[in-house]
Amino acid sequence: MKTVMIGQDRVPQVGQGTWQLGRDRKTRDQEIEALRYGIERGLTLIDTAEMYADGGAEEVVGEAIRQASQPVFVVSKVWPSNQAPARLRRSLEASLKRLGREQLDLYLLHWPSRTVPLKDALAGLVEAYRAGLTRYVGVSNFPTAALQEALALMPPDVPLVVDQVEYHLANRRAETQLLPFARAHQVTLMAYSPVKFLAHLRPGDDRADLLARLAQAHHTAPATIALAYLLEAGPVIAIPKALSRAHIDANAAALEITLTEEERRALQEHFPCPSEDLPFTAL
Ligand SMILES: NC(=O)c1ccc[n+]([C@@H]2O[C@H](COP(=O)([O-])OP(=O)(O)OC[C@H]3O[C@@H](n4cnc5c(N)ncnc54)[C@H](OP(=O)(O)O)[C@@H]3O)[C@@H](O)[C@H]2O)c1
Numbered sequence: 001m002k003t004v005m006i007g008q009d010r011v012p013q014v015g016q017g018t019w020q021l022g023r024d025r026k027t028r029d030q031e032i033e034a035l036r037y038g039i040e041r042g043l044t045l046i047d048t049a050e051m052y053a054d055g056g057a058e059e060v061v062g063e064a065i066r067q068a069s070q071p072v073f074v075v076s077k078v079w080p081s082n083q084a085p086a087r088l089r090r091s092l093e094a095s096l097k098r099l100g101r102e103q104l105d106l107y108l109l110h111w112p113s114r115t116v117p118l119k120d121a122l123a124g125l126v127e128a129y130r131a132g133l134t135r136y137v138g139v140s141n142f143p144t145a146a147l148q149e150a151l152a153l154m155p156p157d158v159p160l161v162v163d164q165v166e167y168h169l170a171n172r173r174a175e176t177q178l179l180p181f182a183r184a185h186q187v188t189l190m191a192y193s194p195v196k197f198l199a200h201l202r203p204g205d206d207r208a209d210l211l212a213r214l215a216q217a218h219h220t221a222p223a224t225i226a227l228a229y230l231l232e233a234g235p236v237i238a239i240p241k242a243l244s245r246a247h248i249d250a251n252a253a254a255l256e257i258t259l260t261e262e263e264r265r266a267l268q269e270h271f272p273c274p275s276e277d278l279p280f281t282a283l
Pocket residue numbers: 016017018019020047048110140141164165191192193194195196197198221223224239240241242243244246247248250251
């Protein structure tokens with residue numbers, strides 16, 4: 001199984017996303033069952049956020065990981081308007097309550113904030129780390145310059161270990177500057193929305209054909225190929241959200257396959273990388 005280190009923890013390179021979970025009580029059991037099935041398949045890193053269904057996704061995760069068969073690495077995120085230190089602390093405590101945990105594994109600033117200065121938001125993260133409320137801290141939606149600024153503001157004893165950004169074959173902008181920069185600074189990229197683009201590929205599209213051909217060669221699904229590409233791009237963890245067992249199986253299969261150099265090159269040619277970095281957007 002493909003794994004990477006976050007601090008002292010070894011985690012799988014494919015985890016589970018939870019955006020849009022926890023919105024409807026009627027689908028709650030199905031969502032809990034899907035997350036538990038993913039855990040059984042080795043997807044033992046779960047990404048959530050206080051913003052998802054106003055805490056509803058965290059409640060679903062809490063239920064899914066209660067009495068889980070193996071340890072689960074839980075990631076949550078604080079929304080920009082809650083990033084001033086006192087509010088961040090309240091947000092984190094509320095997230096922990098919904099998750100049924102005393103400590104998070106990783107807590108991220110969800111987006112750069114328009115209203116809270118970055119140094120204050122990071123001070124809140126550091127305080128939460130020192131209080132033992134989270135084992136690791138990081139950021140999300142930080143392009144290279146913003147990540148560089150954040151790293152410079154962190155005290156040496158509190159490592160910033162993750163930047164979670166949009167990264168998939170149809171949006172390879174993270175590869176231009178962010179990925180090499182993150183690699184050089186021991187920051188792991190977490191790739192969100194890694195498979196969603198597949199639904200927008202039209203039949204007959206060259207890119208869909210290539211993915212289908214590679215999938216056939218590896219006796220697997222196109223999504224598995226799309227994820228495998230990301231995992232091999234550097235220290236990257238992909239966090240697809242999947243409810244169907246077939247999707248979860250295809251996502252877990254990416255932990256086991258390796259693409260050839262030729263296959264990677266063909267993917268890069270069909271899904272060209274734009275030259276600009278990810279945009280900076282503060283919310
Ligand atoms: N930090 C941020 O700002 C941010 C932003 C967006 C997302 N995220 C995180 O990243 C996670 C993933 O991103 P996302 O939910 O936007 O997109 P995604 O995981 O790329 O796509 C989810 C969609 O793809 C389908 N799918 C899953 N596995 C598949 C497979 N093997 N083959 C074909 N289709 C598959 C799912 O269907 P089913 O559910 O029906 O199986 C669902 O419709 C989120 O859930 C969230 O945790 C973070």
